[in-house]
Amino acid sequence: MITNGILQELQERYGIGITISDNNQGGFIVDSSGKVKETTLDLIQNDFTTHQYSINPTPVHLQNFSSSYYKYDNMLLLVA
Amino acid sequence: MNILGYHGTLSNYAKSILQDGYKFNQKINPEHDHWLGHGIYFYVHYELALWWGRTKSNAFKRKRGIGEGYSVIKSSIQCDKEKILDLDNPIHLDGFFSYYKNKELELKKAGYIIDFTKGLDCQKYSEDNYHRIIRERIRCTYLDFMKHERNYEVVMYTFSKDDPSYANSIHKYYGMANTGLSYKEKQICVTTNDIIIKSEICFSHEEEII
Numbered sequence: 607m608i609t610n611g612i613l614q615e616l617q618e619r620y621g622i623g624i625t626i627s628d629n630n631q632g633g634f635i636v637d638s639s640g641k642v643k644e645t646t647l648d649l650i651q652n653d654f655t656t657h658q659y660s661i662n663p664t665p666v667h668l669q670n671f672s673s674s675y676y677k678y679d680n681m682l683l684l685v686a
Numbered sequence: 687m688n689i690l691g692y693h694g695t696l697s698n699y700a701k702s703i704l705q706d707g708y709k710f711n712q713k714i715n716p717e718h719d720h721w722l723g724h725g726i727y728f729y730v731h732y733e734l735a736l737w738w739g740r741t742k743s744n745a746f747k748r749k750r751g752i753g754e755g756y757s758v759i760k761s762s763i764q765c766d767k768e769k770i771l772d773l774d775n776p777i778h779l780d781g782f783f784s785y786y787k788n789k790e791l792e793l794k795k796a797g798y799i800i801d802f803t804k805g806l807d808c809q810k811y812s813e814d815n816y817h818r819i820i821r822e823r824i825r826c827t828y829l830d831f832m833k834h835e836r837n838y839e840v841v842m843y844t845f846s847k848d849d850p851s852y853a854n855s856i857h858k859y860y861g862m863a864n865t866g867l868s869y870k871e872k873q874i875c876v877t878t879n880d881i882i883i884k885s886e887i888c889f890s891h892e893e894e895i896i
Contacts, residue, residue, distance in 0.1 A: 608796060612834050619714055619724060619830070620823050623801035632794035635801040636820055638808040642799060645790055646824050647783070649817075 687770065689763040689840065691728025691874045692888070694739030696746060700757035700887055707879040721822065722773075722841040722875035723829035726882075728761060730872040735759075736889060737852040758889040763874070765840050765881045771832070773843035774872075785836075786828045800827070839881055844872040 613624050627633075633642035636649060695703070703709075708726040720727070729735045739756030746754045773779050793800065802823045808816050829841060846868045847853075853869055876882060 607835065608792060608798070612831065613798075615712075616827055616830060619712060620826060621714075621805040622823055622827065623799075623804035625799050625801075627797045627799050630797040632796060632798045632800075634790075634824075635799065635803055636824070637817075638803060640803075644794070646802070647787060647790065649821055650786070650824050650828075 687765055687767050689765065689842075689874060691730065691761050691763055691876070692732045692735035693726070693728050693759045693761060694735035694737070694742065695757060695759065696739070696742055697755035697757045697890055700759055700890070703759060704885060704887065708876075708882065720826050720875075721845065721873060722843055723826040723833060725841070725875040725877045726879075728763070728874040728876065730874065732758060732760075732888070734852070734871055739889075741851070755891040757887050757891070759885050760888040761882050762884040763840065763876055763881055764883045769837060769839040771829075771836075771838045771841045773841065782829075782832065785832050789828060789831055802827075833877055839877050841875045841877075842872065844870050846870055 616622060617624050623635075627642075631642075633644060634646045635642055636646055693703075693708075710724070710726065714720055729738070735758045739758055743754055743756040746752075771778055771782065773782060802820050806816065806819060811819065832838065833841065847870075848868050850869050850871070
């Protein structure tokens with residue numbers, strides 16, 4: 607059950623905006639476009655099913671070069 | 687059920703916690719580190735709490751220009767099994783997703799528009815960080831709804847990270863992520879001081895007692 611108390615708490619805690627729509631059609635704003643979406647589940651599910659922060663196993667700056675020098679943590683690496 | 691958790695923090699805060707109990711911040715800044723909703727956070731692993739305390743201490747020094755020690759508090763948490771939402775348990779995770787889906791429908795039907803971007807300046811953050819903050823806001827909002835309605839006192843989950851700052855950074859240059867293994871951080875989020883039955887400092891500054 608949605609109560610005003612919990613809605614108020616969530617707004618204050620996370621700074622999110624909660625309003626009632628004019629046409630009674632609710633939804634969710636999840637990016638800077640301001641577009642109201644039907645669901646957020648597509649965004650959130652990945653947090654629990656894949657890695658929270660993914661990285662490419664090969665650093666991006668090395669992918670397109672057959673050979674390059676790269677300075678990392680005071681080491682000069684030759685990447686061939 | 688007894689759970690042991692480690693909390694890394696600045697030494698000044700640690701003293702205050704031992705004296706008055708953990709404090710629950712009502713307002714959280716946009717870059718908050720609340721991953722499982724409102725509550726006090728513990729790591730299952732002592733080493734991660736130590737890393738977190740050190741990170742906080744370094745941040746404090748950068749910001750204020752003066753040093754501040756850090757400590758790790760070991761706390762015993764006692765909670766009824768039915769008041770624990772263990773998201774590592776597939777049944778519990780399924781339960782959370784079902785709850786989430788139903789709550790979304792309920793909010794939509796009631797005509798609520800929830801703006802998870804409010805107050806966030808997208809120019810201030812990298813694209814990845816901007817979306818991460820929004821995802822965290824969403825996840826925490828629904829977890830807080832669920833905790834509130836179902837009276838959960840503890841939420842646990844093991845997050846994965848490929849490239850945490852505490853890891854030996856050279857590993858990624860040798861493609862260690864290709865092993866299919868990643869770093870894990872099991873976090874415990876506790877919503878009330880009532881179930882934290884004992885706390886003690888197990889590390890402070892240079893002296894390691896544990």
